[in-house]
Amino acid sequence: xxxxxxxxxxxxxxxxxxxxxxxxxxxxxxxxxxxxxxxxxxxxxxxxxxxxxxxxxxxxxxxxxxxxxxxxxxxxxxxxxxxxxxxxxxxxxxxxxxxxxxxxxxxxxxxxxxxxxxxxxxxxxxxxxxxxxxxxxxxxxxxxxxxxxxxxxxxxxxxxxxxxxxxxxxxxxxxxxxxxxxxxxxxxxxxxxxxxxxxxxxxxxxxxxxxxxxxxxxxxxxxxxxxxxxxxxxxxxxxxxxxxxxxxxxxxxxxxxxxxxxxxxxxxxxxxxxxxxxxxxxxxxxxxxxxxxxxxxxxxxxxxxxxxxxxxxxxxxxxxxxxxxxxxxxxxxxxxxxxxxxxxxxxxxxxxxxxxxxxxxxxxxxxxxxxxxxxxxxxxxxxxxxxxxxxxxxxxxxxxxxxxxxxxxxxxxxxxxxxxxxxxxxxxxxxxxxx
Amino acid sequence: xxxxxxxxxxxxxxxxxxxxxxxxxxxxxxxxxxxxxxxxxxxxxxxxxxxxxxxxxxxxxxxxxxxxxxxxxxxxxxxxxxxxxxxxxxxxxxxxxxxxxxxxxxxxxxxxxxxxxxxxxxxxxxxxxxxxxxxxxxxxxxxxxxxxxxxxxxxxxxxxxxxxxxxxxxxxxxxxxxxxxxxxxxxxxxxxxxxxxxxxxxxxxxxxxxxxxxxxxxxxxxxxxxxxxxxxxxxxxxxxxxxxxxxxxxxxxxxxxxxxxxxxxxxxxxxxxxxxxxxxxxxxxxxxxxxxxxxxxxxxxxxxxxxxxxxxxxxxxxxxxxxxxxxxxxxxxxxxxxxxxxxxxxxxxxxxxxxxxxxxxxxxxxxxxxxxxxxxxxxxxxxxxxxxxxxxxxxxxxxxxxxxxxxxxxxxxxxxxxxxxxxxxxxxxxx
Numbered sequence: 001x002x003x004x005x006x007x008x009x010x011x012x013x014x015x016x017x018x019x020x021x022x023x024x025x026x027x028x029x030x031x032x033x034x035x036x037x038x039x040x041x042x043x044x045x046x047x048x049x050x051x052x053x054x055x056x057x058x059x060x061x062x063x064x065x066x067x068x069x070x071x072x073x074x075x076x077x078x079x080x081x082x083x084x085x086x087x088x089x090x091x092x093x094x095x096x097x098x099x100x101x102x103x104x105x106x107x108x109x110x111x112x113x114x115x116x117x118x119x120x121x122x123x124x125x126x127x128x129x130x131x132x133x134x135x136x137x138x139x140x141x142x143x144x145x146x147x148x149x150x151x152x153x154x155x156x157x158x159x160x161x162x163x164x165x166x167x168x169x170x171x172x173x174x175x176x177x178x179x180x181x182x183x184x185x186x187x188x189x190x191x192x193x194x195x196x197x198x199x200x201x202x203x204x205x206x207x208x209x210x211x212x213x214x215x216x217x218x219x220x221x222x223x224x225x226x227x228x229x230x231x232x233x234x235x236x237x238x239x240x241x242x243x244x245x246x247x248x249x250x251x252x253x254x255x256x257x258x259x260x261x262x263x264x265x266x267x268x269x270x271x272x273x274x275x276x277x278x279x280x281x282x283x284x285x286x287x288x289x290x291x292x293x294x295x296x297x298x299x300x301x302x303x304x305x306x307x308x309x310x311x312x313x314x315x316x317x318x319x320x321x322x323x324x325x326x327x328x329x330x331x332x333x334x335x336x337x338x339x340x341x342x343x344x345x346x347x348x349x350x351x352x353x354x355x356x357x358x359x360x361x362x363x364x365x366x367x368x369x370x371x372x373x374x375x376x377x378x379x380x381x382x383x384x385x386x387x388x389x390x391x392x393x394x395x396x397x398x399x400x401x402x403x404x405x406x407x408x409x410x411x412x413x414x415x416x417x418x419x420x421x422x423x424x425x426x427x428x429x430x431x432x433x434x435x
Numbered sequence: 436x437x438x439x440x441x442x443x444x445x446x447x448x449x450x451x452x453x454x455x456x457x458x459x460x461x462x463x464x465x466x467x468x469x470x471x472x473x474x475x476x477x478x479x480x481x482x483x484x485x486x487x488x489x490x491x492x493x494x495x496x497x498x499x500x501x502x503x504x505x506x507x508x509x510x511x512x513x514x515x516x517x518x519x520x521x522x523x524x525x526x527x528x529x530x531x532x533x534x535x536x537x538x539x540x541x542x543x544x545x546x547x548x549x550x551x552x553x554x555x556x557x558x559x560x561x562x563x564x565x566x567x568x569x570x571x572x573x574x575x576x577x578x579x580x581x582x583x584x585x586x587x588x589x590x591x592x593x594x595x596x597x598x599x600x601x602x603x604x605x606x607x608x609x610x611x612x613x614x615x616x617x618x619x620x621x622x623x624x625x626x627x628x629x630x631x632x633x634x635x636x637x638x639x640x641x642x643x644x645x646x647x648x649x650x651x652x653x654x655x656x657x658x659x660x661x662x663x664x665x666x667x668x669x670x671x672x673x674x675x676x677x678x679x680x681x682x683x684x685x686x687x688x689x690x691x692x693x694x695x696x697x698x699x700x701x702x703x704x705x706x707x708x709x710x711x712x713x714x715x716x717x718x719x720x721x722x723x724x725x726x727x728x729x730x731x732x733x734x735x736x737x738x739x740x741x742x743x744x745x746x747x748x749x750x751x752x753x754x755x756x757x758x759x760x761x762x763x764x765x766x767x768x769x770x771x772x773x774x775x776x777x778x779x780x781x782x783x784x785x786x787x788x789x790x791x792x793x794x795x796x797x798x799x800x801x802x803x804x805x806x807x808x809x810x811x812x813x814x815x816x817x818x819x820x821x822x823x824x825x826x827x828x829x830x831x832x833x834x835x836x837x838x839x840x841x842x843x844x845x846x847x848x849x850x851x852x853x854x855x856x857x858x859x860x861x862x863x864x865x866x
Binding site for chain 1: 482499525526570623757763770823
C-alpha cells in the first residue's frame with residue numbers, strides 16, 4: 001500500500017511541477033540555512049575532552065586589592081605565580097598543573113636551519129596526562145624535572161617535521177634563547193578546540209608547538225603572551241613574572257578521580273584564601289571559583305554571540321519556509337478535491353486519503369532534505385572562506401548529516417499534516433455534484 | 436470632502452472624484468472578499484502568519500545589518516590610509532635594559548628612509564591585538580574618582596605618525612621621552628608628563644582646562660597633563676564605545692610595533708624598504724608581520740562584514756519565499772474562483788475591477804500580517820536587547836518594513852491577478 005501511495009505521490013508531484021519545485025526549493029533553503037548555522041554552533045560548542053570534562057577543573061582565586069572591587073564580581077581571571085606555586089606544592093588534587101603561554105624562536109645548533117617562531121606553553125609535569133596529550137615518541141617530563149629546572153622540551157608533530165623532518169627526535173638538542181634543551185617527547189598532531197586551558201590568546205587558536213617546564217622558562221627569563229592583570233604595586237620595580245609580583249597571569253587546572261571530589265577541593269581553596277587574607281596578602285572577601293571544562297567555557301562565553309544569533313535567525317527562516325509549505329501544500333491539495341471525491345466515492349476511507357497525502361508531503365521533504373544538504377555544504381564552504389579563527393572547523397559530520405535528514409522530514413511532515421487532514425475531510429457527494 | 440462630492444460631483448476636481456470612486460469600489464468589494472476569506476480561513480491565516488513572521492524577522496535583521504555597517508564605518512581618527520605597521524622579533528633573547536637603545540637606533544634608521552613622513556614605536560595601535568589599560572585617579576594611591584583608560588606608550592613622534600590633532604597644549608619634547616625599562620625598574624614609576632584624549636579630559640576635568648592638572652596612574656607619582664588630542668581611541672574600537680573611550684599617552688621608549696606614515700601609493704614599496712633596513716642590520720631579527728593599517732582594519736571587521744552579508748542573504752531569501760507563498764496561494768484562489776470571475780465579467784465588470792479585487796484582497800491580508808508582524812518585531816527587539824545587549828529597534832524600521840511587505844504583496848499578487856482579469860468571461864463560465 002505504501003508503495004502505491006509513493007507512486008501516487010510521485011505522479012502528483014510531477015503533475016504540479018512548478019508548485020512542487022517551489023516547495024522543495026523553499027524547504028531546502030530553510031534546511032540549508034539551519035544546518036549551516038547549526039553545524040557551526042555544534043562544532044564550536046562541543047566538548048573538547050568528552051570523557052573527562054566533568055573531572056577537569058579550572059581554579060580562580062580573588063587575589064586583587066580593593067580598588068574597583070564590586071560585590072558579586074568574578075574573581076581575578078588568572079592566578080598569581082605565588083598562589084599557583086603554593087597550590088601546586090600542596091598537591092590536593094589527583095593531578096594539577098600551572099601553565100602560561102608565550103611565543104619563542106626554536107632552532108637547531110647548526111646554523112642552516114632557520115629559527116621557527118613557535119607558540120609556547122610552559123607548564124608542569126602533570127599537564128600532558130591531564131589533557132590527554134597523544135604521544136608519537138617519548139613522553140612528558142617528571143615532577144623532579146620541574147624541581148630541577150631541567151633543560152627538557154616537548155615538541156609538536158609539526159615542529160618536529162620542520163626541525164627534524166619528522167624523525168624520532170627524542171634525545172636530540174634544540175636551541176631556545178641561546179640555550180640547549182633536550183627533546184623528551186614528540187606529540188602526535190593535536191588539535192584541541194576550543195583552546196580551553198588558556199582562552200586569553202583566542203578561543204580557537206592552534207594547540208601549542210613547544211612545551212617546557214615552568215621553572216625552566218622562568219630561569220631562562222621568558223616573557224608571557226596573554227592576559228596580565230596587575231594591581232597595587234604590581235611588579236614593584238621588578239618583572240611582572242616575579243614570584244612575589246602582584247600580577248595574575250598563570251592558568252591553573254586540577255583533575256579529580258571523580259567529579260564529587262570537587263567539593264572538598266573547593267573547601268581547601270576557601271581555606272587557602274582565608275589564610276592569605278589573614279596573612280594580609282588578599283584584601284578582597286574570599287571569592288573562589290572551581291569550574292569544570294564545560295562550565296568554564298560557558299562562563300567565559302567562548303561561543304561567539306553571533307553564532308547563536310545566526311542559529312536563531314536560521315530557525316526563524318525555517319519557520320517561514322514551513323508556513324509557506326503548509327500554504328502551498330494546502331492549495332495543491334484542495335485543487336485536487338475532485339479527485340479525492342472520486343476516490344472517496346469509490347471506497348477509500350478518510351485514513352487512506354490522509355495517509356496518501358502525508359506520504360506525498362514526506363516525498364517532498366526528502367527532496368527538500370537532499371537539496372538542503374547540498375545548500376548546507378555550500379553554506380559551510382562559504383563559512384570556511386571567512387577569516388574567523390574558527391571558520392576552518394566548520395565541517396558537516398555524520399550526526400549533523402542525520403540531523404539534517406531528520407529535520408527536513410519532520411518539517412515536511414508537520415507541513416503536510418494540516419493539508420492532509422483537510423483532504424481527508426473532503427466529502428465525496430459534494431465534490432461529485434460540483435463535477 | 437465626501438459630502439461635497441456627493442452634492443455636486445461636477446465641481447469636484449477629477450482626481451478626487453477618481454480616487455473616491457476607486458475607494459468606493461474597493462469598499463463594495465470588501466464584503467465578498469471577507470466572505471471568501473472566511474471560507475478559506477486556513478489559507479488566509481497562513482498568508483497572514485507568513486507575512487507577520489517575515490515582517491518581524493526582516494525589520495530586526497535590517498536593524499542588525501545597520502548596526503554592523505555603522506561599526507564598519509567607525510572612524511578611528513588616524514591617518515589610516517597612510518600607515519604601515521611592522522612587528523619585529525629577535526630569535527636571540529634581548530636584555531630588557533637594551534630595548535630602548537635598539538628602538539631608538541631603529542627609529543633613526545626608519546626615519547632616514549626616503550618617503551617616510553614620520554615613524555614611531557608604540558605599544559599599541561587600533562585594530563591590533565594588543566591592549567593596555569590602567570586605572571587613573573585624581574588623587575594619589577588609587578583614591579577619589581577612578582576611571583580606566585587605554586594606555587599608549589610611545590616616543591614624541593606618535594602624534595605626527597598617527598596623524599593626531601592637538602586641541603590644547605603641546606607634544607612631548609624629544610628629551611622628555613623616557614626609557615621604559617628604567618622607569619619601571621623602580622617600585623614607584625615616575626613619568627612627569629602625559630597627553631590625554633578629549634574623552635578623558637571631559638570625564639576627569641569637566642568645564643575646566645586639563646592643562647597643568649595632575650593624574651595618578653602608578654601609585655603616588657603624579658603625571659602632569661601637557662596636551663589634549665582630539666581623537667585617540669581604544670585599540671578595540673567597540674570597547675572605546677562601551678567603556679567611554681578614555682585614552683592617554685606616556686612618553687616611553689620600549690618594545691612595541693613600529694608604525695610608519697608614508698604616501699598611500701607607496702605603502703607596499705615602503706614595507707619592503709623598511710623590512711630590508713631592519714633585517715639587514717641584525718641578521719637574527721625577523722620582521723614577522725608588516726602590513727598597511729587598512730589591511731588590519733579589514734581583518735578586524737571581517738566578522739562584522741560576514742555577519743552583515745549573512746543577514747542580508749537571509750532577508751532576501753525570506754522575502755523571496757514569502758513572495759512565492761503569496762503567488763502560490765493567489766494562483767490557487769484565482770483557479771477556485773474562475774466561475775465567480777466569469778459571472779462578474781459577464782455582468783459587466785471590467786478587467787481593471789477584477790485586477791483590483793485581487794489586489795485589494797492581498798492588501799487586506801498583508802496589512803493584517805504587517806500589524807501582527809510589527810508587534811512581533813518589537814517583541815523580538817525586546818528579546819534581542821535582553822539576550823544580546825543590542826540597541827532598541829528604531830521606529831523608522833517599522834514603517835519601512837511595512838512598506839516593503841506591502842510592495843512585495845502587491846508585486847507577488849500581480850501575476851495571478853492579471854491572469855484572473857484576462858479570463859474571457861465565456862470561457863470562465865464554461866469551465
